[in-house]
Amino acid sequence: MAVQYIEAKNVNLTFTPPNRMPVTALQGFDVAVGEGEFVSIVGPSGCGKSTFLNVLLGLIKPNSGEMAINGNPVSGPGRDRAMVFQEFGLLPWRTVLDNIGLAPELRGVGKRQRRALCQSFIDMVGLSGFEAHYPHELSGGMKQRVGIARALVSDPDVLLMDEPFAALDAQTRDIMQAELLRIWQEAKKTVLFVTHQIEEAVYLSDRVIVMTKRPGRTKTIIDIPLKRPRDYEMRVTPEFNELKLRIWNELKDEIDTQGGPQL
Amino acid sequence: MNANETPAVEISERSFYDRYESLILGTTFIVLVLVIWQLVPSVFTLSKGMKLFFATPTMVVGALGDLIESGKIWPAVQFSATAFGVGLGLSIIVALPAGVILGRSQLINDMVDPFITSINATPRLVFLPLILIWFGIGMWSVIVVVFIGAVFPLLINTYEGVKNADKLLINVVKSYGATEWEINKLVVLPNSMPFIIAGLRLAIGRAVLGVVVAEFFGGSSKGIGVIMVRASGTFQVDVVFAGLIMFMAISLVLTGIVRAIEARFSRWRPQETKNY
Numbered sequence: 282m283a284v285q286y287i288e289a290k291n292v293n294l295t296f297t298p299p300n301r302m303p304v305t306a307l308q309g310f311d312v313a314v315g316e317g318e319f320v321s322i323v324g325p326s327g328c329g330k331s332t333f334l335n336v337l338l339g340l341i342k343p344n345s346g347e348m349a350i351n352g353n354p355v356s357g358p359g360r361d362r363a364m365v366f367q368e369f370g371l372l373p374w375r376t377v378l379d380n381i382g383l384a385p386e387l388r389g390v391g392k393r394q395r396r397a398l399c400q401s402f403i404d405m406v407g408l409s410g411f412e413a414h415y416p417h418e419l420s421g422g423m424k425q426r427v428g429i430a431r432a433l434v435s436d437p438d439v440l441l442m443d444e445p446f447a448a449l450d451a452q453t454r455d456i457m458q459a460e461l462l463r464i465w466q467e468a469k470k471t472v473l474f475v476t477h478q479i480e481e482a483v484y485l486s487d488r489v490i491v492m493t494k495r496p497g498r499t500k501t502i503i504d505i506p507l508k509r510p511r512d513y514e515m516r517v518t519p520e521f522n523e524l525k526l527r528i529w530n531e532l533k534d535e536i537d538t539q540g541g542p543q544l
Numbered sequence: 545m546n547a548n549e550t551p552a553v554e555i556s557e558r559s560f561y562d563r564y565e566s567l568i569l570g571t572t573f574i575v576l577v578l579v580i581w582q583l584v585p586s587v588f589t590l591s592k593g594m595k596l597f598f599a600t601p602t603m604v605v606g607a608l609g610d611l612i613e614s615g616k617i618w619p620a621v622q623f624s625a626t627a628f629g630v631g632l633g634l635s636i637i638v639a640l641p642a643g644v645i646l647g648r649s650q651l652i653n654d655m656v657d658p659f660i661t662s663i664n665a666t667p668r669l670v671f672l673p674l675i676l677i678w679f680g681i682g683m684w685s686v687i688v689v690v691f692i693g694a695v696f697p698l699l700i701n702t703y704e705g706v707k708n709a710d711k712l713l714i715n716v717v718k719s720y721g722a723t724e725w726e727i728n729k730l731v732v733l734p735n736s737m738p739f740i741i742a743g744l745r746l747a748i749g750r751a752v753l754g755v756v757v758a759e760f761f762g763g764s765s766k767g768i769g770v771i772m773v774r775a776s777g778t779f780q781v782d783v784v785f786a787g788l789i790m791f792m793a794i795s796l797v798l799t800g801i802v803r804a805i806e807a808r809f810s811r812w813r814p815q816e817t818k819n820y
Contacts, residue, residue, distance in 0.1 A: 338719050358719045370716040374734045374812040383730075384720045417814040435720060 286471050287314040287337070287439055292346030294329070294336060306332045307343070308496035314439075314471055316351075321474040321482035323528060324492030325536045330475045331367075333497065334441045337473070338364050350439055360388075363432035367444040369424040371416040377403070377427050378412040384435030402430040405464060422453040429461070433468055440465075442474040446481070455513070458484055462511060479528045483507075484516060489528055494535040501531050599782040607782035608789060611771075621790070623766040624755050627683055628794075631690025632751045639695050639747075640740070643702025644728055647709070647736075664696045668754070672761055685763040690754035694747035701743025705736025737809045741802065748798050752791065 294307040306329040314320045322330045335341045337348060339358040348355040350362060363384070371380050379386075381402060382395040390398065403409055406426040416424055425445055432440055445461075446454040458481060465472060476482050482489045483505055491500045505524060507515060515521055561568065582600050584590075590598060599607075611617040646653045671692060679685040709732045717730050733740075759769025768787050775783035 335715075340715055340718060358721050360721070362719075364716075364719050366712065366716065368712055370712050372713060372716075372731065372734070374737075383717065387717070387720050387722055387726060415812045417812070 285313040286316040286318070287312060287350055287473060289313075289333075289337065289348045290346060292333065292336060292343050292348065294332065294341065294343045294346075305496035307336070307346075308498055310346070310492075310497055311499055312337075312473070312490065314473055317469060317471055318487050319465060319472045319474065319485055320488050320490060321476055321486040322490045322492060323476060323479060323482050323532060324497060325494045325532065326477065328492045328495050328535070329497030330492055331443050334364065334443045334473065334475055338362055338441055360435060361438045362441060363435045363437035363439075364441045364443060365425070365428045365432050365445045367447050369416070369421075369428050369448070371424055371427055371431075373416050376413050376415055377408060377419070380416070380427055381431045381434055383431055399430070399434055402434050405433070405467060406430040407460070420453070421449045422457055425449065425457060426460070429464060433464070433470070438471060440470045440472045442472060444476055445474075447477070454481070459513065461485065462509075466510065479525050479532070480516065482528065483521060483524045484511060491528060491531045492535070500535065503528055503531070596779055597781055599785050603782040604785040604789065607780070608786040611783070611786055617768075617771070617790075620766060620768045620771050623683065623764070624686075624759065624768045625794075627686035627690055627758070627764075627767070628751055628755050631687045631754060632694050632747065634687070635691050635695035635698055635747060635751070636744075638691075639698035639743075640702055643699045643740075644706050644732060646699075646703045647706025648724070648728070648732070653703075660696070660699065663692075664700065668693050668750075669757060669761070672758070672763065676763065681762065682764055686755060686758040686767065689758040689763060690751045693750035693754035693757075697746035697750060698740070698743040701739045701746070702736060705739025705743075706732050708739070709735040734809075741806050741809065744805070745799075745802050748802060749795075752795055752798070756791065 289310065289312040292307050292310040293305075295303050295305045297303040310329070310333060312320075312322075312333070322333070324330045332341065336343050337355060339355055339362070350359075353359075353361065355362075372383070375383075378396065378399055381399045382390075385395045385398055403412060406429055408423065408426050408430065411419065411423065416427070419427070425448075428445065446457050449457060462485060474482070474485060486505050489503045489505060491503065492498065493500045503524065507520065507524075578601050582602060585595070585598065585600060646656065668689065672689065675685050675688050679688055713731045713735065714727055717727055722730060755767065756769050758764060759767040760773055764770060768790050772784050772787035775781075775787065
């Protein structure tokens with residue numbers, strides 16, 4: 282097996298909310314992603330898939346486990362990773378341009394250079410002409426385009442995406458998925474994508490990791506051998522639906538059905 | 545065609561009155577009150593005692609004019625304004641960083657919270673005798689009274705704002721490697737701005753109150769408050785009113801300044817009024 286680009290081994294995380302019992306979020310969690318690969322993680326709500334992204338991003342310290350990106354161990358935030366957040370996470374008092382320029386600004390890049398640097402990414406995500414707009418003036422889809430551009434500007438090796446399209450309406454989500462594939466092919470990044478939507482995971486990914494319910498572990502990994510570039514029609518092929526069904530069959534035992542109908 | 549159609553009613557079609565309705569109504573009412581006030585002595589016959597304590601708007605304007613013309617008011621205005629400005633300035637310098645530190649560090653907050661809560665719960669006038677002993681009668685006593693009045697609302701509001709700062713946005717800048725200082729500058733302070741401005745509004749009120757209280761209760765021998773107390777002692781009601789108007793005018797100007805600051809910091813906010 283080739284050297285893995287993102288490698289997480291035996292990650293354990295337990296946290297104690299105030300006045301509550303400790304919760305084990307991740308238990309012996311492993312992930313391996315090759316360079317340039319698009320890998321999705323699906324799992325039931327609360328299985329720790331978003332938590333794992335925050336651990337890999339360096340915002341949460343795991344209790345134990347090893348993580349490395351391109352051989353460099355992860356210990357805190359770093360330039361080799363950038364996250365696209367579910368709720369966009371745009372600074373509402375900054376314009377589109379200044380939101381996208383956040384990472385270079387923190388690195389001390391001057392204003393004019395920053396502008397030049399951001400412009401190609403603004404064009405890439407299709408936001409030309411909106412540079413001076415504030416987030417509240419944008420639609421949800423456009424906000425997430427800003428989120429993607431902001432992550433790409435920092436030129437990370439790895440793009441982490443935490444249910445980036447969950448806050449969007451169905452049609453906008455379809456468009457953004459196609460846009461993401463286009464941007465991914467253009468920017469050539471390794472992507473780790475968390476979602477609870479099976480169809481989204483199949484459409485976008487090279488491989489899909491199915492997680493167990495909490496405490497989260499890898500249940501199975503499913504290869505998605507669909508050819509690229511992928512288009513919308515592919516979603517109605519029998520092949521596509523078989524993959525969806527396979528993932529669903531793995532996932533359904535993990536979904537907590539307490540109080541609901543038995544599957 | 546742009547999706548945002550122009551509103552059906554053109555702005556220019558609205559009449560002068562429609563456009564300035566609230567302004568016209570407000571001004572008219574003030575003028576009406578002043579006119580009635582002015583007419584009171586000529587409509588009602590006031591007793592001798594009442595006459596002594598009564599001042600019409602023209603008398604007040606006259607007294608104010610005299611104070612300004614004779615130049616007697618300027619040292620007092622300068623004194624009061626300096627005490628106000630220095631006291632408020634010091635409270636801003638202390639309260640903003642302290643509020644950020646308290647909001648960001650649970651440890652320090654736990655240490656000093658009882659102290660802040662107890663002083664804030666105490667009427668500030670209680671400290672006046674102590675302050676007079678420590679700082680003597682004069683400018684510094686007034687400054688200290690202004691300071692202890694203004695610092696707490698600003699500190700507590702800043703703290704609340706910082707504590708409620710958006711965790712997601714903090715995580716965003718953290719993930720790009722921001723230091724604690726950068727987190728505060730880029731997220732925490734802008735995010736707390738509405739709280740801080742509300743605190744500033746309160747602090748300005750308390751600071752003006754501090755000047756008045758300190759000058760009324762023997763904190764200094766100068767200032768607009770002192771002129772008012774002395775005039776009151778000699779029944780110069782018109783001069784007392786003149787002092788009152790000075791304080792009113794100052795408070796109005798300061799409110800205007802806070803509004804301007806608020807507008808400067810909320811340009812990015814969605815407009816409150818929308819085209820329906």
